[in-house]
Amino acid sequence: MTALFEVSYQGAPYVGLRVPEETDEDTTLTLHPATGLDLRAELLRADGDKAALTAALTDGRPAITAEASAVTFRPPLLPPTPGDALVGGFMATHNVKADSDAPAQPTWFFKGLGDVLKVSGEPLRAPSGAVALTEEAEVVLVYVGDTDGVPQYVGYTFGNDLTDIGLFRRHRGYLPYAKLCDAGIAPWLFLGTPPVHVSGRVTVERDGGTAWQGTFLTGTKALHYGLPDMTSTLLSYASLWHPGRVHYVYLGADRASFHHGFTMADRDRITMEFTTHGVRLSHPVHQV
Structure with missing residues (x-):
């Protein structure tokens, strides 16, 4: 790979x-x-x-x-001007989260411009008043706008979509705010089709010791939705098009530490090991 x-x-x-x-x-x-x-x-x-x-x-x-x-x-393909990169993703895309009321298309959210992307070692910023933060280990698709501005797929990587899931649980309408935390991203751009199967584990450390640990499963086989339908619908909107613009699309996550009853705290360190692909991400959480 x-x-x-x-x-x-x-x-x-x-x-x-x-x-x-x-x-x-x-x-x-x-x-x-x-x-x-x-x-x-x-x-x-x-x-x-x-x-x-x-x-x-x-x-x-x-x-x-x-x-x-x-x-x-550096984050893969990050343009010199952060405004030339758009970071977003989908929620509730995985089979473990979808139910009989799942919409025909998953909800898309905006996470920020290119400067919200943080490589391993850099802190992930979250609001000081966050209700309940959680990590989300995800596949990230990367697109580049061609000469007409139409996004073209160029590869994939892996990331951590840090989310204030507690705020979202208070009211589904708060999702746009819950997603406005920094995003971890691996520096590797894999040159191939999106992975079918990805597995790994997450460790959250606090004060030098392990506070929580768990496994995750993702990849296209874990999705409730067909990937071509998800991405083609989103990227068909001309309002997103611009030559050279880089799009980072987070594909959603398996169950995370929050779903297992864990409460994250300021200065916790999240380490994700995407063991099937030899990728490791580690970030401290800074609530600011």
Whole structure:
């Protein structure tokens, strides 16, 4: 499962291709200079051809090596201007949450612009008055607007859709507010179709010890809805279209710590291990 990634190293942008591992912080990375490279345009031009994309990233861009601990990872394809990225997602999409009253299309929500995306290690901001926060381990689809602005799928990654589920439980109409927390995201953009099966575990630490731990199951097979119908309906709205705009679409989650009776607190640390894909995310929660 090859993934593309972007980093800053010694003040300059670099790009690489590799298979992620949960121990990537101890890894030596092969990097190619990305100065002057329009990665979004190259992905659209390659149109799923990994050989063509690899050539675009490496030809005339001599490789260097760097320790992972010495680089700063970036959210995949995050534009220089945060307003050129739109972060949103769907709620109650999974079979474990859907019931006989489930609508024909799941509810979509807006989470923020590109600056709400936080890679592992960065804090996830949530309102100080949050009623009950919970993590949500999710698959994230990534789209780029083509020259006409129409979003085109370029790959997927994984994320944590931090949510004030307690506020939503008070009244379903509060969902737009409940979702306005930061979102964790992995730096790896997987170059392929969305995964059918994803499993892993979540650990919430408090004061240096484990406060809660549980497992999750996601992927397209766990969805109550057909993925093509979900995404094609959302992205058919011309109000979302703009050339080069990056869309991050969170696909919803399995049951989370809240559903098991756990109450999250300020400064808790959430660690998600997407074990089927070798991806690990870890974020402290900061209520501000």
